[in-house]
Amino acid sequence: MDRTHRQQQRRASGRIDQDIAEVLIDEDAIARRVQELADTIARDYAHDEGSRLVIVPVLTGAFMFLADIVRDLPHKIRIEVVTVSSYPGAATVSKGAALVGVLPKALEGRDVLILDDILDSGQTLGLLQDEIQNRRPRSVRTCVFLRKQCPRTREVTCDYVGFDIPDAFVVGYGLDFDGFYRNLPYVGVLRREGIAP
Ligand code: 5GP
Ligand code: MG
Numbered sequence: 001m002d003r004t005h006r007q008q009q010r011r012a013s014g015r016i017d018q019d020i021a022e023v024l025i026d027e028d029a030i031a032r033r034v035q036e037l038a039d040t041i042a043r044d045y046a047h048d049e050g051s052r053l054v055i056v057p058v059l060t061g062a063f064m065f066l067a068d069i070v071r072d073l074p075h076k077i078r079i080e081v082v083t084v085s086s087y088p089g090a091a092t093v094s095k096g097a098a099l100v101g102v103l104p105k106a107l108e109g110r111d112v113l114i115l116d117d118i119l120d121s122g123q124t125l126g127l128l129q130d131e132i133q134n135r136r137p138r139s140v141r142t143c144v145f146l147r148k149q150c151p152r153t154r155e156v157t158c159d160y161v162g163f164d165i166p167d168a169f170v171v172g173y174g175l176d177f178d179g180f181y182r183n184l185p186y187v188g189v190l191r192r193e194g195i196a197p
Helices: 002-012 027-044 061-072 123-133
Strands: 020-025 053-059 082-085 097-102 113-121 138-149 160-165 187-190
Touching: 020 160, 027 061, 027 138, 027 160, 053 061, 053 123, 053 138, 082 123, 097 123, 113 123, 123 138
Parallel strands: 053 082, 053 113, 113 138, 138 160
Antiparallel strands: 020 187, 082 097
16 A cells, blocks of 8 residues: 555544644645755765764654655765754653753764754753753754744754744654654644643
């Protein structure tokens, strides 16, 4: 059974799809854009002869973006995950960012590319940029799948951006609400009744 057919079937029997009010970015658009981003990144790091590129994805939200984008990168890369907590449980407003556990050790002299699911207040990426800079890498860049059009409590530069989106709480393609909806293959907005008061 091909992918499209499988998707149609899944939707027809869909449980989580029923909680989605609107699809903001569909699977095909995501696939195209992720490929473009990978092409750009591949070009920018084409000089990386010494396998110095380390991708640092922010878990859990970046897992799907990570899996898709690294398959399109031709480099011999390392992947070192970090966990940052910012939206505990069913909260939909940022409560500040905190590193969970420790940073990977081997970042000195490397080209670090931080990968996150979404830029919202800027606290997560800001914190990680600071912490990673302290490890004296050769370079640090950031790549976010989504960038929300909203005021930032911390201004951070993103070198690579998948999509700019309006200031709404979104789920899918790795992004959760209270731990759910990460497995949606597209980005959508929840129905109001899906969000706890
Ligand atoms: P920031 O620290 O920039 O405020 O927030 C970044 C983190 O907050 C993201 O990595 C993500 O985990 C979470 N986040 C921000 N906006 C959204 C959103 O619209 N939906 C979901 N599911 N998570 C979000
Ligand atoms: Mg996150």
